[in-house]
Amino acid sequence: MLEVLLTKELPGFKLDVSWTVGDELAVLFGYSGSGKSLSLRMIAGLIKPDAGKIVLNGETVYDSASRLWVSPQRRELGFVFQDLALFPHMTVTQNISWGLKGLGAAAQRERVEETLARFHLEDLADRLPRQISGGQQQRVALARSLARRPRALLLDEPFSALDLPLKVELWSLIREVRETLRIPVVVVTHDPVDAKTLADRLIVYQAGRVLRTGVPSKVLAAPDAPELHTLVEHGASFDDVSHWESGFEFDRPSAD
């Protein structure tokens, strides 16, 4: 469960939003400059809001009223960046281990192996990011953010630079994550196809405010804003596109 209340003023722009998501796949949809990525980065702790409150599974990680500020390091969130942000000088294994510093050496090795296996990356363990394909890089980025068992997963425009086959692979990966892990997953996108394909819950932004939030069928019932029109006209449901799948399968973790 992730509860978010945020305000932030920038030159010529004001963000003022409030929303809640459960352990579900929420899509933050809106046009460019509506404040989606800004919200995500404030939840992560990478940008400070002017005021507000962020509660993660009942634990407050930010509250302007009591001046509480938990650093990004201690928020225990998974974050996938638009350009993936894999460390170019580290191998796949080193990228994944980077987030496991708190574990002992043995536990760390075990967790890395388990993660590599789950994302079918065993054969690429010693490769550098530039030596693997775009789809493989995506899996490493997702694996890296999930290896440390975050309390929520945030993805910032993960699809915007992808061609269709990679997009479909990532869609199904994210769906698998959502089905196997009981954590809030928040995906930011400006693409209506991504939004409608993935969302359990839609949060639609318009110029720094929440225009509508809820399950897609409800949000799109009365499309009285351009953002909602875009969503109604474009986009398919996941079932319609699942046959586009590129054949990659995510292994479910053993029950532990």
Add this chain to the structure above:
Amino acid sequence: MSVLFSLRLSIQVAAIATVFILIIGVPLAYLLARKRFPGRDLLGLIFTLPMVLPPTVTGYLLLLVFGNTGALGKAWHALTGGQLGIVFTWQAAVIASFAVSFPFMLVTARAAMESVDQDLINASYMLGRSEFDTAWRVVIPLAGRGILAGATLAFARAMGEFGATIMLAGNLPGRTNTMPLSIYTETMTNGFQGSALWMVLFFVLVAGAVMYVSTRLGRKAVKA
């Protein structure tokens, strides 16, 4: 013989100066590149100033500080127990070389660290890593080529230091006459017949090699 002494002294002075330039320059470049704090621009300005100041002016300012009446000169005096001051020693040549060469390292390393993608740093923080871990294992390695290019330039500049060195360390034969000073003395005494030519050739070769290496490093840094 005296040529060999000057060569050895120049390498010793430049190498020691470069080591200190790396030890102090890397953290300072990181602070200037990645942190916002009051006085940041002033700090950057002070340490870059010797790049554009005439070296004799830098030497004059160093004399004010390290001379026998300067604050650090007095401290050195107290520390070494009534011995001669630091002025006119090879250590003074190291200080002069350090001050004049430091900006080359600072400017290059700072630019390299500024160009490290902010989201790589953010990714490291999101993975629970401290700023120190991130600086040491992400920012500095990724800026490595820039740091190396800066150190190479600084070393070359230190090898050629003349103006500040003659102000602070003098030109004492067999003690502080580094190669650039020897070239001056040789040419003034023996003209073109002396050993100056060999030292001049040596410098042309070293400078050429340094430019080649630092340009190559710079080009690869841009590509990576």
